[in-house]
Amino acid sequence: MRTTVLLLSTDEAPLLVHSLAAALGQEPRPEVTVVDNGSTDDTARVADQHGTGYLRLEPRRTYAAAINDALTRTGGDAVVLLNADCFLRPGFLAAALPLLKEHGVGAVAPKLVRVTAPGRQLGQIDTAGMYIDRHRKNGLVGHGRPASSFSAAGEAFGCDGAAAIYRRETLEDCALGGREVLDEDMELWASDADLAWRARLLGWRCLYEPRAVAEHIRTYSPSTRAHVSEQARRMQFRNRYLMIAKNETRAGLVRHIPLMLGYEVLAVGHALLRERHLLAGYREAWRLLPGARRRRSWIQGRRRIDLPPFGLRVRE
Numbered sequence: 001m002r003t004t005v006l007l008l009s010t011d012e013a014p015l016l017v018h019s020l021a022a023a024l025g026q027e028p029r030p031e032v033t034v035v036d037n038g039s040t041d042d043t044a045r046v047a048d049q050h051g052t053g054y055l056r057l058e059p060r061r062t063y064a065a066a067i068n069d070a071l072t073r074t075g076g077d078a079v080v081l082l083n084a085d086c087f088l089r090p091g092f093l094a095a096a097l098p099l100l101k102e103h104g105v106g107a108v109a110p111k112l113v114r115v116t117a118p119g120r121q122l123g124q125i126d127t128a129g130m131y132i133d134r135h136r137k138n139g140l141v142g143h144g145r146p147a148s149s150f151s152a153a154g155e156a157f158g159c160d161g162a163a164a165i166y167r168r169e170t171l172e173d174c175a176l177g178g179r180e181v182l183d184e185d186m187e188l189w190a191s192d193a194d195l196a197w198r199a200r201l202l203g204w205r206c207l208y209e210p211r212a213v214a215e216h217i218r219t220y221s222p223s224t225r226a227h228v229s230e231q232a233r234r235m236q237f238r239n240r241y242l243m244i245a246k247n248e249t250r251a252g253l254v255r256h257i258p259l260m261l262g263y264e265v266l267a268v269g270h271a272l273l274r275e276r277h278l279l280a281g282y283r284e285a286w287r288l289l290p291g292a293r294r295r296r297s298w299i300q301g302r303r304r305i306d307l308p309p310f311g312l313r314v315r316e
Contacts (some may be wrong), residue, residue: 003028078165080166087216089214092212096209107159110213127216129156136310152315157310190236220232238288242289245293245296246292
C-alpha cells in the first residue's frame, strides 16, 4: 500500500526537525511531503536538509484549506495527516496500515500521548480516538488518563486530526464537490470531527490501534482550553452547530432531541454567565449557515446510514 504523509508546518521549523525525522524513519517507508503553509521561518530549509517532498502554499491558508490543497496535489493509497507538533514513534505505520485493508475501514485512530516538547512526556493519554456524544459534542477519548491505559484495539468514532490515517478512497468519497475533504468554513477546530461524522454517514468505519503511538503537543483540549484564545474557543463553539446543520439526520433527532435541547440550555447559560464572548458564536454560525445547508444537501443525498454510533468510545 503506497502511503503518503502530509506533514503540515506553519512557522513550526523547530518542531518539524523532530516530526519529519520520525516520519521518515517509519517502515514501510512512506512518501513524506512537507506542506509549508506560508511559513516565514526555516521550514523550507528543514525539508531540503531531509531531502523530502515539499509543497509551498502561499498565501497562508486556514488549516482546512491547506489540507484540502495538499490532498489534491499528492497521491498515495493511504494518507497520513500529520501536524508538525506530533511525533510518530517507531512502528506507527507498521501497526496501523494493515487495518486499512479490512472491509469498510476508512480510517485508523492511533494512540496519542501527551508531551510538552519532543521527548518530554507527561505520562498521560492525549487521545485514544475521538467521539461525538448524544448531545452532538465532540471530545477526546481518554484525555489525561495514564499513558499505559487504552491498550486494547477497538472501534472508534473517528481519529484526531493531529495524526490521522485514512484510506484515500474514503477521503475521495467524503470530498464535498470532489475537492473539499475538510469544511473550509470551519477553518480548524472540529473539522476532523465533522469529517468523522460524514464518513460514518457514508458507511465508513474507524478502528483504534494502540500499537500505533505518537507523541503530541496539544493546543486545544479539556486540559488546555482555559489558555487558548477567545477566538479559538468561539470557533469551536460555533463549529459544533455547523456540524449539526450538515450531518444531523431525522432519525438522530427523533432519538436524541431531548438530550440535545437539554445541552443547549446549559450551553446558553454557560455563555451568559461565564464566557459571554461565545454568544458571538451564534451569530457566526448563522452567517455560515447557507454554506452548511449547501453542504448538507450533498451529504444527505449520498448518506448510506441513518444513525452513526454516537457515544462510541474505545474502552479503557
